[in-house]
Amino acid sequence: LRHLSDAFKSFFHKTKGFPKFKKKGRHDSFTLDGAIKIDTRKVRVPVIGWIKTYEYLPTGYQPKSVTISKQAHKWFISWKIEVETSTTPKTQEFVGVDLGISHLATLSTGEIFDGAKSYQKYESKLARMQYLNRHKQFGSSNYRKSQIKIARLHQKIANIRKDTLHKITTYISKNHAVIGIEDLNVSGMLANGKLAKAIADMGFYEFRRQLEYKTQLYGSKLVIVDRFYPSSKTCSSCGEQKSSLPLSQRVFKCEHCGWECDRDVNAAINLCQQAVRLTVLACGLDSADTSRVFAEGVPEG
Ligand SMILES: [Zn+2]
Incomplete structure (x- = not known):
C-alpha cells in the first residue's frame, strides 16, 4: 500500500504515468518491516524462519526494514546502514573529469580510465544464447532454463560494468578535493541510435550517481558544470x-596561441578551471582570486 501511495503521488504530480501492476517474474522484490534478526551468516525473516546467506553480513546494525529481491534466479537481501563520513587526505586540490566513449574518464591531470565495455565483450555470446532460445516452447522447462542462463549473463555484464565504475569513482573522490564534471544529457545522447549502445555500455548516469554520494562520504566536493559550457x-x-570541432579530430590544436594537446585532456582541463571559477564564486571571493585559489587551494573556512 505504501508503494501504491508513492506511485499515485508521482502520478498526480505528473512525474510518472499511471501505476502499473507488478508482474510475477519481473523485478521480484518485497520489503519487510520490523522483526528481522541478522546474524553473521544467516537472517531470520517472518514465517520462513532462519535462512543461511552466502556472504558474511555486517552485524551490529538493527535495520528497521529490509528488502528481499530476486535477480537472475538468485535471492538478495539489502538494508540501509548509517556510516560516519571520513575525510581522506587529498593529493590534488582540483580535478576536471571528461566523460567520453573512447575513454570512459579522462582527468585534467592526464590520467585516463577505460570503461569495462562488458556489453561489447559479451554481445555475441548473448546473441548466441538468445538465438538458441528462439524455438523453445514458451513456458516450458527448457525455455525457463535458458531464460535463467540469459538473465545470468545480463547480470554478469552489469556487474563487470559496476565494478569498474566503483573503482574509478572511489579513486577520484578519495584523492581530489574539488571535482568538476559535465552535466551530461544522457537520455538525449541515448536517443542517438548510432551511439546509444556504446553510451549505455559506459554507464555515465551511474558514474555521476556514485560520485555524488562518494564525494560526501570522503569529504570532497562535486561541481556540476553547466551543460552548455563548451568544454571541448x-x-x-x-x-x-x-566554432566547430569534429569528433574525429582527437588532438586539440589552438590557432590563436599554438597550444596542442589531447582533445579529452583539453576538455578535462577546462572543466577543472570551470570548477575553480564556480568554487571561487561560491566562496564569495572575487573572480580575480581565481588563479590564486587554483595554485594554493580553497582558503580555510
Ligand atoms: Zn589557445
Whole structure:
C-alpha cells in the first residue's frame, strides 16, 4: 500500500504515468518491516524462519526494514546502514573529469580510465544464447532454463560494468578535493541510435550517481558544470573558442596561441578551471582570486 501511495503521488504530480501492476517474474522484490534478526551468516525473516546467506553480513546494525529481491534466479537481501563520513587526505586540490566513449574518464591531470565495455565483450555470446532460445516452447522447462542462463549473463555484464565504475569513482573522490564534471544529457545522447549502445555500455548516469554520494562520504566536493559550457571547443590555455570541432579530430590544436594537446585532456582541463571559477564564486571571493585559489587551494573556512 505504501508503494501504491508513492506511485499515485508521482502520478498526480505528473512525474510518472499511471501505476502499473507488478508482474510475477519481473523485478521480484518485497520489503519487510520490523522483526528481522541478522546474524553473521544467516537472517531470520517472518514465517520462513532462519535462512543461511552466502556472504558474511555486517552485524551490529538493527535495520528497521529490509528488502528481499530476486535477480537472475538468485535471492538478495539489502538494508540501509548509517556510516560516519571520513575525510581522506587529498593529493590534488582540483580535478576536471571528461566523460567520453573512447575513454570512459579522462582527468585534467592526464590520467585516463577505460570503461569495462562488458556489453561489447559479451554481445555475441548473448546473441548466441538468445538465438538458441528462439524455438523453445514458451513456458516450458527448457525455455525457463535458458531464460535463467540469459538473465545470468545480463547480470554478469552489469556487474563487470559496476565494478569498474566503483573503482574509478572511489579513486577520484578519495584523492581530489574539488571535482568538476559535465552535466551530461544522457537520455538525449541515448536517443542517438548510432551511439546509444556504446553510451549505455559506459554507464555515465551511474558514474555521476556514485560520485555524488562518494564525494560526501570522503569529504570532497562535486561541481556540476553547466551543460552548455563548451568544454571541448575552448582552448584551455588562452580561452579562445573554436566554432566547430569534429569528433574525429582527437588532438586539440589552438590557432590563436599554438597550444596542442589531447582533445579529452583539453576538455578535462577546462572543466577543472570551470570548477575553480564556480568554487571561487561560491566562496564569495572575487573572480580575480581565481588563479590564486587554483595554485594554493580553497582558503580555510
Ligand atoms: Zn589557445
